[in-house]
Amino acid sequence: MELVHPYPKWLLAIKNATFRTKLIIGIVLLLAVVLLLPFFFQYIQHRDGYRLSDVLLDSLPSANVSIPIFAMIWSAVLLFAIRSLRDPQLLLTYLYGFVFLCICRVITMVVVPLDPPQGLIALTDPLSNYFYGTKDFITKDLFFSGHTATLCLFFYCFQRKTDKIISFIFTIAVGFLVLIQHVHYTIDVVAAPFFTFLCFFMGKKIVNW
Numbered sequence: 001m002e003l004v005h006p007y008p009k010w011l012l013a014i015k016n017a018t019f020r021t022k023l024i025i026g027i028v029l030l031l032a033v034v035l036l037l038p039f040f041f042q043y044i045q046h047r048d049g050y051r052l053s054d055v056l057l058d059s060l061p062s063a064n065v066s067i068p069i070f071a072m073i074w075s076a077v078l079l080f081a082i083r084s085l086r087d088p089q090l091l092l093t094y095l096y097g098f099v100f101l102c103i104c105r106v107i108t109m110v111v112v113p114l115d116p117p118q119g120l121i122a123l124t125d126p127l128s129n130y131f132y133g134t135k136d137f138i139t140k141d142l143f144f145s146g147h148t149a150t151l152c153l154f155f156y157c158f159q160r161k162t163d164k165i166i167s168f169i170f171t172i173a174v175g176f177l178v179l180i181q182h183v184h185y186t187i188d189v190v191a192a193p194f195f196t197f198l199c200f201f202m203g204k205k206i207v208n209w
Helices: 008-015 017-045 053-059 066-084 086-109 127-131 146-155 161-180 186-208
Strands: none
Touching: 008 017, 008 086, 017 086, 017 146, 066 086, 066 146, 086 186, 127 161, 146 161, 146 186, 161 186
16 A cells, blocks of 8 residues: 655655755744844844834833734744645745845844834734743834734745635734734734735745745
8 A cells, every 4th residue: 555645745845855955944034033133133232223203102001912922923933834834835935034034134124224113012022032042022123014014924835725714814913903902003913914915025036046
């Protein structure tokens, strides 16, 4: 009796030299970004910035909504992990898109130095804070919203209609909730989908090249 591989697409992908090369390079780039980002966040946290006038933000109540924010983010991550088990191209596309997203955020945060909004309530998620290189919440990780962009990248990468709907709803909801928590300005959230699409586009180009 012939055994059927549980993940046939991955079996074929791993046999492909081009895919293996792209996967290894993508993982190396991601590790480099993860290792360097804590130093960058410490730099921007001690840098002077500008506080923006934000009419919408000023009209919203300030509340701690960390639990629903991270519940949606980690639910999307879990869904992505499940889908990636059967779709290596999905994993590769998100991998490169996320690397570009991190690089893009570094550039925009350097170009646009901001101080945190008034009424900010620190987001509570120990796992995420680990990547900042400190147990303390980084308050100047502002333009553009990384939480919104991460979910938006899932929306761009997913192929199934249901997955896209879920990730779209999560993106809108988290974008609104980070404003409620006053951890971002409105422009940070509004700009996120546009920068994310650019990063997704570049990541997709590399995967299809």
